[in-house]
Amino acid sequence: GDSVTQKQGQVTLSEDDFLFINCTYSTTTYPTLFWYVQYPGQGPQLLLKVTTANNKGISRGFEATYDKGTTSFHLQKASVQESDSAVYFCAHTNTGKLTFGDGTVLTVKP
Amino acid sequence: NAGVIQTPRHKVTGKGQEATLWCEPISGHSAVFWYRQTIVQGLEFLTYFRNQAPIDDSGMPKERFSAQMPNQSHSTLKIQSTQPQDSAVYLCASSLTGGTNTGQLYFGEGSKLTVL
Numbered sequence: 001g002d003s004v005t006q007k008q009g010q011v012t013l014s015e016d017d018f019l020f021i022n023c024t025y026s027t028t029t030y031p032t033l034f035w036y037v038q039y040p041g042q043g044p045q046l047l048l049k050v051t052t053a054n055n056k057g058i059s060r061g062f063e064a065t066y067d068k069g070t071t072s073f074h075l076q077k078a079s080v081q082e083s084d085s086a087v088y089f090c091a092h093t094n095t096g097k098l099t100f101g102d103g104t105v106l107t108v109k110p
Numbered sequence: 111n112a113g114v115i116q117t118p119r120h121k122v123t124g125k126g127q128e129a130t131l132w133c134e135p136i137s138g139h140s141a142v143f144w145y146r147q148t149i150v151q152g153l154e155f156l157t158y159f160r161n162q163a164p165i166d167d168s169g170m171p172k173e174r175f176s177a178q179m180p181n182q183s184h185s186t187l188k189i190q191s192t193q194p195q196d197s198a199v200y201l202c203a204s205s206l207t208g209g210t211n212t213g214q215l216y217f218g219e220g221s222k223l224t225v226l
Contacts, residue, residue, distance in 0.1 A: 041219065042217075042219055043114070043201050043203065043217025043218050043219055043220055044153070044201075044215075044217050045216075045217065046214050046215070049214065089153065095166070096141075096158070096160075096165065096166065097143065097155050097158055097166055098143075098155070098215060099155065100152060100153040101152075102152045103152055103153070
């Protein structure tokens, strides 16, 4: 079935480090892809969205590029801050509901 | 604007008791989704409604779980005869249209259910 895979369960960085979180998808069509972020005690919130039409999403210094060749949708940020510490989920939809990856816990040390 | 409101924020039940969780979507949003979040299973889709009609309940356990949306301003998730494995954070989300490929869900803060 359709799915998204995040292999990194945890990532620990220092402030100003480069962030890269891996996400790959497996679907029979070209879905819309998303990154959501969840802070402690809150529900997930949309970070960015990418469709096949625009191929790249950018928000708050984060960016992700839709790569049909490698079926990947990695999240990147040039310089992380302590306030970026959270859980990041990639997700996709092509049937009206969102399917989430397992999430990556990002810890940024000051 | 108020976001998605979920009540109660915390609920503790004894094994075998019933639990009802409430969700008030953002006004004007036509789709409501329920998810369950645990450390082991992550974020699991349960069910969703569009314009109050059930659209997809493929994630709902067939026994003991039911969801309703009696009007556009609230939805309920009911768990009968709760079991310890039902312990989780239950998240409600709403979206403006809920159609295919929209995907921008607005989540509430969740209801944490603990079954003793």
